[in-house]
Amino acid sequence: MDNLIQKLKEQVIERLNLKDLKPSDIGDDQPLFVEGIGLDSIDALELIVLLQQEYNIKLSNAEDGPRVFHSIRTMADYITANSGLVKVSP
Amino acid sequence: MNNRKVYIRSTGNISPQHSLDEDAFFLICEKNTNNFFKSLEPDYSTFIDNKMIRRMSRILKMGVAASMICLRNAGVEDPAAILTATAYGCLEDSSAFLRRMIEFEEKMLSPTAFIQSTHNTVGAQIALLLKCHNYNNTIVHRSFSFENALTESILLLEEGIAPVLVGAVDEITDDRHAILSRFGLYRTHTGNIAGEGAAFFLLDKEPGLSYQAVLKDVQIIYNGENIQEDIAAFLKKNEIVTDQIGLILYSNSGKDKQKERDDGILKTFFRGIPNFPFKTLCGDYPTSSGFALWFAALLLKEQKLPSWMERLSFPLKNIFIHQQDGLHHSFLLISSS
Amino acid sequence: MNGDSFIAGMGIVSAIGKDLPANFKSLCEEKAGIGVMKWLSSSHQDELPVGEVKYSNTELAAFTGLSSSLPRTALLSCLAAREALQDAGWEKHNSLRTGFISANTVGGMDKTEKFFKSFSKNMAAGKLADVVHHECGAVTELVADFLGIQHFVSTVSTACSSSANAIFTGARMIRAGLLDYALVGGADALTRFTLNGFNTLMILDKELCKPFDENRHGLNLGEGAAYLLLASEKALKQLGKNPYARITGYANANDAFHQTASSPGGTGSFLAMKGALEKAGLKPTDINYINLHGTGTQNNDIAESTAIRLLFDPVFPKMSSTKAYTGHTLGASGAVEAVYSVLAIQHGVIFPNLRLKTPMKEFPFQPVTGLLKNQPIQHVLSNSFGFGGNCSSLIFSAA
Numbered sequence: 001m002d003n004l005i006q007k008l009k010e011q012v013i014e015r016l017n018l019k020d021l022k023p024s025d026i027g028d029d030q031p032l033f034v035e036g037i038g039l040d041s042i043d044a045l046e047l048i049v050l051l052q053q054e055y056n057i058k059l060s061n062a063e064d065g066p067r068v069f070h071s072i073r074t075m076a077d078y079i080t081a082n083s084g085l086v087k088v089s090p
Numbered sequence: 091m092n093n094r095k096v097y098i099r100s101t102g103n104i105s106p107q108h109s110l111d112e113d114a115f116f117l118i119c120e121k122n123t124n125n126f127f128k129s130l131e132p133d134y135s136t137f138i139d140n141k142m143i144r145r146m147s148r149i150l151k152m153g154v155a156a157s158m159i160c161l162r163n164a165g166v167e168d169p170a171a172i173l174t175a176t177a178y179g180c181l182e183d184s185s186a187f188l189r190r191m192i193e194f195e196e197k198m199l200s201p202t203a204f205i206q207s208t209h210n211t212v213g214a215q216i217a218l219l220l221k222c223h224n225y226n227n228t229i230v231h232r233s234f235s236f237e238n239a240l241t242e243s244i245l246l247l248e249e250g251i252a253p254v255l256v257g258a259v260d261e262i263t264d265d266r267h268a269i270l271s272r273f274g275l276y277r278t279h280t281g282n283i284a285g286e287g288a289a290f291f292l293l294d295k296e297p298g299l300s301y302q303a304v305l306k307d308v309q310i311i312y313n314g315e316n317i318q319e320d321i322a323a324f325l326k327k328n329e330i331v332t333d334q335i336g337l338i339l340y341s342n343s344g345k346d347k348q349k350e351r352d353d354g355i356l357k358t359f360f361r362g363i364p365n366f367p368f369k370t371l372c373g374d375y376p377t378s379s380g381f382a383l384w385f386a387a388l389l390l391k392e393q394k395l396p397s398w399m400e401r402l403s404f405p406l407k408n409i410f411i412h413q414q415d416g417l418h419h420s421f422l423l424i425s426s427s
Numbered sequence: 428m429n430g431d432s433f434i435a436g437m438g439i440v441s442a443i444g445k446d447l448p449a450n451f452k453s454l455c456e457e458k459a460g461i462g463v464m465k466w467l468s469s470s471h472q473d474e475l476p477v478g479e480v481k482y483s484n485t486e487l488a489a490f491t492g493l494s495s496s497l498p499r500t501a502l503l504s505c506l507a508a509r510e511a512l513q514d515a516g517w518e519k520h521n522s523l524r525t526g527f528i529s530a531n532t533v534g535g536m537d538k539t540e541k542f543f544k545s546f547s548k549n550m551a552a553g554k555l556a557d558v559v560h561h562e563c564g565a566v567t568e569l570v571a572d573f574l575g576i577q578h579f580v581s582t583v584s585t586a587c588s589s590s591a592n593a594i595f596t597g598a599r600m601i602r603a604g605l606l607d608y609a610l611v612g613g614a615d616a617l618t619r620f621t622l623n624g625f626n627t628l629m630i631l632d633k634e635l636c637k638p639f640d641e642n643r644h645g646l647n648l649g650e651g652a653a654y655l656l657l658a659s660e661k662a663l664k665q666l667g668k669n670p671y672a673r674i675t676g677y678a679n680a681n682d683a684f685h686q687t688a689s690s691p692g693g694t695g696s697f698l699a700m701k702g703a704l705e706k707a708g709l710k711p712t713d714i715n716y717i718n719l720h721g722t723g724t725q726n727n728d729i730a731e732s733t734a735i736r737l738l739f740d741p742v743f744p745k746m747s748s749t750k751a752y753t754g755h756t757l758g759a760s761g762a763v764e765a766v767y768s769v770l771a772i773q774h775g776v777i778f779p780n781l782r783l784k785t786p787m788k789e790f791p792f793q794p795v796t797g798l799l800k801n802q803p804i805q806h807v808l809s810n811s812f813g814f815g816g817n818c819s820s821l822i823f824s825a826a
Contacts, residue, residue, distance in 0.1 A: 049201075062629045209532070
């Protein structure tokens, strides 16, 4: 899970071009949208594509977005739950 | 259009020349590197929040920054109208989305490139940054884009919608250059080289505390048969004779016939009047008259000669700009007052 | 200079008809033109319903005598623009000044897509003929040349409000005495580029769209072209005919909220509608019908409804979205819906908002669901709200 969380942070930074941020600047549970990092609805759509391209997971209902993308950890949980990865104990 | 005095209160220009540093501009004339002119770009973070920059393509940054510089120079935060002219639109994003669409066979495409590919993105982004709810339009008609935007600006001013922020922006990309080169558009032996730029102007009916120049008139000619006659009619309409023109800024671009036409008119109709091929500064692109207008306004304001220019007499009162690509001819008349 | 713009001629091609009579017939018979993709080839063919014009490029070309290798947007544009001129009885060699102000967002993108298939692998590959009309302005000029208009040409591109802006640019130029005739409107063909682009935004309905319905799921894309020939008073005399209507109000405002989404309060929409009323010198209660922008997306329909409530409360005019018939025709939508607005005035008819089952709960008004005849229609408000916050509203009034 830690590996996944770290990897996700790097991918989010790269895909959303968050040049000023390093992975260590993003808290595992820090809200990504509105407050926190301050992402918006276009970023949410980009993250949906990220899930598809990198993890082969299709989020077909945009309304699930706020829940899934709330934080890096919720994203990691969703990926783990939907891709059959074995959960590594923290 | 000849009784309508339109003041150019301020400008902002990002171009292949030192248009952000007037002193440097008057000293140094940059030549193109590689096969085309590329803009000298500032540190955009001084104009745009980092959170927004991250998503912006080059043309967006250029257009937004040039508009911010223009507004800053005039001390205006809320223009009554924002007009943007672009012939090619957002090429980089369009190409990026197209390529991905083809490569991934219409699957797993990301939205950012698409959203930013629409032609009105620059104008929209400016409005967004300023939180400006006022009139906003984007004109996308080839070499008339900027001229038509100016015409619309003048009409808005007459209706009392003032001041108007109007700008021209087009970018060079590898794709554009490759394709247009294949069309034979860029010939290095005639000095016709591709370029780009973003030039913005704040126009007003009132001079304000200061202004750079006065835009006297603008006209487009599509498919004209006798350009010299058209120019004569334009000058007559504006009650100006050729002797009163201090400088002609002309295109000298495109195919050989167009170049011949330029030379012909300069040697006969405008005989003896100093002239300068402005595209040798900014390169060839449809909205390059934006650069020409910026250049003209600067010379009229400063009343001095760049070190790399020859032959100009002062005081400089009137400048005539002739932008053309063979099919599209446009005339702009700018004065010092 | 009191230069009112009279609408002297109209032309249109859309998913519901090849010309003005065909469109009017479909509107009255409540026959929508949205369905399975047939002419555009895309991997989303079976997934996304669209409002296609029911003719191939070859057939469209045959109607006008043009080459079928031209961009589809140009073929649609020529057809509708020519109809508008013929409808008005405009003659090419008249002594007055005619301008052509057209809108589009895709330009020749359908051909560019073809070009890029080869070009993206090898920059020396791809047929140049496929990109020679790529630019929005190039498509406009194809049409201007076809019609023989050269005094003034321009192209507007502000996403979904494009042709509304083109229309009032023409009206503005007539008012200022710069033109006597202005052929104004827009065209957009369906392309893979736009289809996929909108799909990435997850705002396309996989079923037939339901604008202003509580359970709406998004929009269906469409294609088409529509034009109005605007005439000054002097030009109208030259034509010697009665106009359909006048353009009395227009306004352009920017939402300045987000690149694609509308502000929940519908700021841009509100300002555009309010501005149009002020320009026309009308009160909200003077409006007899609103042709809604009504795309069917969650976002637009709420924003537009909020703005309507703010402006019109407590008396709401009849309203409907005709996108339920044609789909969202993007750059053409302002003009397509302008034509429908004028038809409403001309025939005293209000077209229904098809497939509306459950009105939006939070608003005290709803669109009409059946065709209404014998309506006294003096003034129609037509809305066009686009990406980039570009919001425009037009008011058409009985002549």
